[in-house]
Amino acid sequence: MSKHLVLQSDFGLCDGAVSAMYGVSLSVDPDLKIFDLTHEIPQYNIWEGSYRLYQTISYWPEETVFVSVVDPGVGTDRLSVVAKTVHNQYIVTPDNGTLTHILQNIGIEEIREIDESINRLPNSGESYTFHGRDIYAYTGARLAADVISFEEVGRKLNVNDIVELSNPKAQACDGIVTGTIDILDVRFGNLWTNINRELFTQSRMEYGDLLEVTIETNERLVYKNAMTFGKSFSDSRLGEPLIYVNSVNKLGVAINQGSFAKAYHIGTGANWKITIRKVNTKQ
Template identity: 45%
Template sequence: MRPTVVFMTDFGSGGGAVLAGVVRSIDPELGVYDFDHNIEPYNIRQAAYQLSTVVPYWPAGTVFVSVVDPGVGTSRKSCVARLAHGSYVVTPDNGTLTMMLGEIDEVREIDEDANRLPGSEDVHIFHGRDVYSYTAGRLAAGMIDFEGVGPAYPVEKVVRLALTNIVPHLGTGWAEGGIYNFDVPYGSARINIRNREFQQVAGFAYGDLFHVAVMDGDRLIYEGEGRYGRTFGDVEDREAFLVGDIQPGERQMLRFNTCDNFIKAHAPEIERDQSLTVDWRVRFERP
């Protein structure tokens, strides 16, 4: 069975048609799937998170193409990362791989002389079509192996985003961490505290109340009380809440929100720039 090529871009609805066409022109038997073409334009942070939530659920050998590329045509690298479970990610090396770094076995820079759609040599602003889709199609079809992508370079050199500068700390009855991502439509903040450690180290159980303070240095962003639940329905309509996020096991972090939408009510500036929160500190403790 041929591998599937899975696309994610910020091109908008219908933006994947030409990318799929390039792949199918290489091998009509290849499967193609449009995961998400509605990433916010140029939002590499959002692309990094979305990629990390989807890749683990596809079979080994899947080739993911992520094109959120504000630096297209510049000196930033184009790469293919081979993951520990056998899949590949074709992407600009611009931070998109940040949340997958622990899963990468090897990364190679795409040799654009060997892996570029014929006839596109004078086009410098559409690598998603001319380089990434073409390379992904050839890799999925077996026309090149991983070594045929181009030269390897150290995984440590992969560009990573500064998601949060706050290192999580936990003790009996309290936990402190940083915000590494947001679910913008719903207003919730993803906290870099593992759900299991919140229970096992800090000692919180589902149903417990907590006091929370969100600080940017000395500036208070939000302070209040809420409830820790298994799911959204475990809390009252007017309560702030804390639940485990969507990833299972050791990868499950915490998700925090307020009844009035944390982002819109208390931090509207991050709708424009989520990087503003790299130094925001979130502390939970028993009331």
């Protein structure tokens, strides 16, 4: 029985690129079950591609094969690889930082370089700009369909050599928690930080507390205000901000039925810093 095949890219759906990846995969095995993670990763945004894998992969069965193509270096000497996670799932991708969040938060057991002399779409050898179709979808489909084993992908590489993006850790000291804004909950404009719930509660933050939130980028103050730490959006009034625990067990910042990101022009990445401290309400 074939494995699930899940596709992610920054290609969008306005042309035939994703359809071509489907076609190549189904040509390998017409019975493959193919699913989309997302094809709306912002162009060239390797960081977001890495995070969306981390956000999603744990909810899929063992042996699921993920193909992730956010590849501004297509055609260069960056490696094409398949990584096997500690939970026995596979990720087919360029080794350009896309594996950062999986490596740091879930774990990678083994990684292999794709042998393009074998695992490449026939008659595509002179094309160097669509590896998503010619290498990644083709190899992912062959692996998912059991045409090849993981060992037949290519030579084994050192997990310690996987390319990682800069990803500073959240910290807590003297009741002050600092971190970064990793990603947006795009549809609703909520901010997802890298501060996990355990670190937060260790700093004696409790539901119902009033907290001061400061957001800065490149040493420029963007936002500073107090808000409640709530279990759900109903713990704040319509249009009010709150802090909550999101679906990946990290702290989120939101406006009840509004977009925090749009309201305050907030971006994401290591240069977007957030600081949280408890407000002293004693008179």
